[in-house]
Amino acid sequence: MSEKKKDELLHDHNHDGIDRRGFLKCMAWAGTGAFCVIKGGVLNSYSLSRMSEISTADMMGELSFVQISDSHMGFNKPANPDVVGTLKAAVDKVNGLSATPEFMLHTGDISHLSKPEEFDTVDQILKSAKPKDVFYVPGEHDVLNDDGKQFLERYGKGSKGGGWYSFDKKGVHFVGLVNVMNLKAGGLGTLGHEQLEWLEDDVKHLKHSTPIVVFAHIPLWSVYPEWGWGTEDSAQALAYLKKFGSVTVLNGHIHQTMQKVEGNVTFHTAASTAFPQPQPGKADSPGPMKVPAEQLRSVLGITDVNYVQGQHALAVVDSSLA
Amino acid sequence: MRRSVSIAGLAAALVLGIGVWDTGQKGSVTSAQEKMSTMEVKIDNFSFGPVALTVPVGTTITWTNRDDIPHTVVSTDDPKTFKSKVLDTDDKFSFTFSKAGTYPYFCSIHPKMTGKVIVQ
Numbered sequence: 001m002s003e004k005k006k007d008e009l010l011h012d013h014n015h016d017g018i019d020r021r022g023f024l025k026c027m028a029w030a031g032t033g034a035f036c037v038i039k040g041g042v043l044n045s046y047s048l049s050r051m052s053e054i055s056t057a058d059m060m061g062e063l064s065f066v067q068i069s070d071s072h073m074g075f076n077k078p079a080n081p082d083v084v085g086t087l088k089a090a091v092d093k094v095n096g097l098s099a100t101p102e103f104m105l106h107t108g109d110i111s112h113l114s115k116p117e118e119f120d121t122v123d124q125i126l127k128s129a130k131p132k133d134v135f136y137v138p139g140e141h142d143v144l145n146d147d148g149k150q151f152l153e154r155y156g157k158g159s160k161g162g163g164w165y166s167f168d169k170k171g172v173h174f175v176g177l178v179n180v181m182n183l184k185a186g187g188l189g190t191l192g193h194e195q196l197e198w199l200e201d202d203v204k205h206l207k208h209s210t211p212i213v214v215f216a217h218i219p220l221w222s223v224y225p226e227w228g229w230g231t232e233d234s235a236q237a238l239a240y241l242k243k244f245g246s247v248t249v250l251n252g253h254i255h256q257t258m259q260k261v262e263g264n265v266t267f268h269t270a271a272s273t274a275f276p277q278p279q280p281g282k283a284d285s286p287g288p289m290k291v292p293a294e295q296l297r298s299v300l301g302i303t304d305v306n307y308v309q310g311q312h313a314l315a316v317v318d319s320s321l322a
Numbered sequence: 323m324r325r326s327v328s329i330a331g332l333a334a335a336l337v338l339g340i341g342v343w344d345t346g347q348k349g350s351v352t353s354a355q356e357k358m359s360t361m362e363v364k365i366d367n368f369s370f371g372p373v374a375l376t377v378p379v380g381t382t383i384t385w386t387n388r389d390d391i392p393h394t395v396v397s398t399d400d401p402k403t404f405k406s407k408v409l410d411t412d413d414k415f416s417f418t419f420s421k422a423g424t425y426p427y428f429c430s431i432h433p434k435m436t437g438k439v440i441v442q
Contacts, residue, residue: 077390077411078390140431141392144431145408183431184433185426185427186436188434226434227434228432228434
């Protein structure tokens, strides 16, 4: 499909082609969300800021929904002193869609400092969105100081353990995972044994043809472990999803859009509605760290890793899955 | 009082060449406690600086978050020897180290951020 305006960064993990000397270069900042449509069991994702370029035919499918992320309500510094305004702008874009999406996913960092008034403000703004259902997973900024108690009280009704859950919409199985709790020194995001067991059980009885959409805050693939942009035990989670023909993983956390395809699994990260973050390795990092970046590949058997990074829109998934 | 432990620690430090101490070890510890010295750790660019700090017993360390992003300062032991609340930009957290030992710590929001305090 379309190759236009695509800015590809091909990154080979073996040779670590990331330019560490690169200067700080922020993504063109869309500050919105992603429109997702499932067609023929395959999820396509488009940046809301580029919807005018997407044909009506492309927007039609069995099911459509919107992903927003990282609203960081309470943040008030450069590059964005008005995170209320930009979240409202995202909602306006959702409400301006020709067909109302079924629901919205918020992939975490709703708040900046876990303050009740920050959550209240986001809740208030999202009430004006046409899709009435919003499904949340927490970001690390939502579980500060109280191990997620407040988050669970507000958004975790009907969820299991630390807030994970699943639901079905029009034949698609959605799984919300929590990977921001009990983080260990030096480590990445973590799902934990209890959640992994639950996931195994949750998908065990589903037909292999069931499209699966997994959403969690921190990427479930190793975007850039040096900055903590990955999840320690995501390989185990993905192993449970290996049998399915169509698996999509939606994440936030890194405040920029990225996409990767590995076998039957397509990974997307969403832009923040609040502020952008630099591309991996293109700014000062917390320092040298040793993390196995190879875990996902060993599970899925893919050698080369391609980061496909759109300038504005998410790249369209144009590979049909078996 | 676990002075014997402290002295053992000091002896180990001497052997390893970590610290330079005169022979009056007991006196050094005592005077350090009396002085109640203070040290600073700055949080910049998602890192603690200095990343490792060696201080005498009784030192108070103050961490200051100079990033635009909130951080925490949490010891890695269990139960936690120290645990700050979330520190927004320019917020500070202080802890006084009254016992010798090595105290690794991290930011519980960004666990890749780690540091260490060695108290002698």
